[in-house]
Amino acid sequence: MTDNFYTKLKKYNEKGYSSFHTPGHKYGDFLPNDLLKLDLTELPDTDALFEADGIIKELEKAFSDIYGTTASFISAGGCSLSIQAMIRTALDCGGKLLCARNAHRSAVNSMALLGIDPVWIYPQGSGHYTGRILPDDVSRALEENPDIRSLYITSPTYYGEISDIETIADICHKHDAVLLVDNAHGSHLAFMEDNIHPIRLGADMTACSLHKTMPVMTGGALLNVRTQELSENAKSYMSLFASTSPSYVIMSSMSLCADYIKNGSAMDDYRQCEIKVQKLRTAALQNNIPLPDGLCDPLRLTLNTAAAGIYGEDNQQVFFHQHKIECEFCDGENAVLLFTPFNREEDYERVNAAVGHLKCSSTNKQKIYSCVRPEKAVSIREAMLSPSEIISTDKSIGRIAADTACPCPPGVPVIMPGEIINKDIIHELNRFGIDRIKVKK
Numbered sequence: 001m002t003d004n005f006y007t008k009l010k011k012y013n014e015k016g017y018s019s020f021h022t023p024g025h026k027y028g029d030f031l032p033n034d035l036l037k038l039d040l041t042e043l044p045d046t047d048a049l050f051e052a053d054g055i056i057k058e059l060e061k062a063f064s065d066i067y068g069t070t071a072s073f074i075s076a077g078g079c080s081l082s083i084q085a086m087i088r089t090a091l092d093c094g095g096k097l098l099c100a101r102n103a104h105r106s107a108v109n110s111m112a113l114l115g116i117d118p119v120w121i122y123p124q125g126s127g128h129y130t131g132r133i134l135p136d137d138v139s140r141a142l143e144e145n146p147d148i149r150s151l152y153i154t155s156p157t158y159y160g161e162i163s164d165i166e167t168i169a170d171i172c173h174k175h176d177a178v179l180l181v182d183n184a185h186g187s188h189l190a191f192m193e194d195n196i197h198p199i200r201l202g203a204d205m206t207a208c209s210l211h212k213t214m215p216v217m218t219g220g221a222l223l224n225v226r227t228q229e230l231s232e233n234a235k236s237y238m239s240l241f242a243s244t245s246p247s248y249v250i251m252s253s254m255s256l257c258a259d260y261i262k263n264g265s266a267m268d269d270y271r272q273c274e275i276k277v278q279k280l281r282t283a284a285l286q287n288n289i290p291l292p293d294g295l296c297d298p299l300r301l302t303l304n305t306a307a308a309g310i311y312g313e314d315n316q317q318v319f320f321h322q323h324k325i326e327c328e329f330c331d332g333e334n335a336v337l338l339f340t341p342f343n344r345e346e347d348y349e350r351v352n353a354a355v356g357h358l359k360c361s362s363t364n365k366q367k368i369y370s371c372v373r374p375e376k377a378v379s380i381r382e383a384m385l386s387p388s389e390i391i392s393t394d395k396s397i398g399r400i401a402a403d404t405a406c407p408c409p410p411g412v413p414v415i416m417p418g419e420i421i422n423k424d425i426i427h428e429l430n431r432f433g434i435d436r437i438k439v440k441k
């Protein structure tokens, strides 16, 4: 019999790599074997996601208690759905959003559908997808744009950098603006030694990919809402973008996760995991491997392998596969590894061994990110919804991008729809192997 998708995935699993990527349950051990039997649908006894008044409502209440929100809404369509609903909840059609330039493409898609125009705010000292948003830049941008009432940022970033949410939230509130945080990578931050979940620090809404860092099946996410006012319409905006057939298997895994947090050992487990990752971080620093500075996600290890002479995604992958490690993401110079309590002891041993082989003579990090700021020609909506064609990236100079062009992960656009492609952009796209691009006709 020839291999199909299913058998190929099984063969992949047989390779026995340690999982340092999503989902947070890692090997499925947390999930019961009979979970598939709960692949049900909306029935009188099973509640309905978008008219929840039974067991789904109870589950949403459980998450609301866990995260200290006014309301938490379930998504079985990933954090992308939470992000789309979050933006719609904060802004009406045609609104203006102060938006960190390293936004995930789901935010950009949402802006196209809703006709929202971003005013970009650039992360500190970086290029497309990494870096923190600085409070001073937020203050300046809100002063320069007094009509803006919403700020959207990503924290933690794919590389784990965390922005100063508390100060940024204060600034937003002084300007009568709401703070929306793409916290896709930070659902677990509430269970760290210090609770640094953005909701606790004053964010008004957060989109959280539970499945990335908690023991939840892929697709399970939340929209967390801190204030009563914003919570009123959020549910109906979730349904605006969502399937009418949410997966009960995913929602069941979310229920098990809520129980693990409320009644199980989640707090202890996540703190133990934090200590173990900290040991690996210390080992990396002893070998002079550059790590991101400042406040970072405690459960994410971003190793600058380039400083140890391992460049290029293929070489990085060969190196990590030799150590039986599958990373979340290699960008050619950095490798990002995600840990949860569901990693096994041997996983830590493998990373320790890999770190031992990464010897750097100095801590000089290779600077790879150039900050390309292309010129805008038309709105995101016009660019994405007008007639378009796909052409060779090398021939696209001067054309207007009609889609987000991005390596995925991390799903952060190199160029935004509506911007004019220049030679620096082409260089960046080539670097990521993106050789075709959609442009406006």
Ligand SMILES: Cc1ncc(COP(=O)(O)O)c(C=O)c1O
Pocket (backbone or CB within 6 Å): 077, 078, 079, 080, 081, 083, 104, 106, 154, 157, 158, 182, 184, 185, 209, 219, 221, 409, 410, 411
């Ligand atoms: C920063 C960020 N936001 C949002 C998303 C979308 O999350 P999901 O895959 O759960 O839809 C991702 C996915 O990787 C992400 O990295």
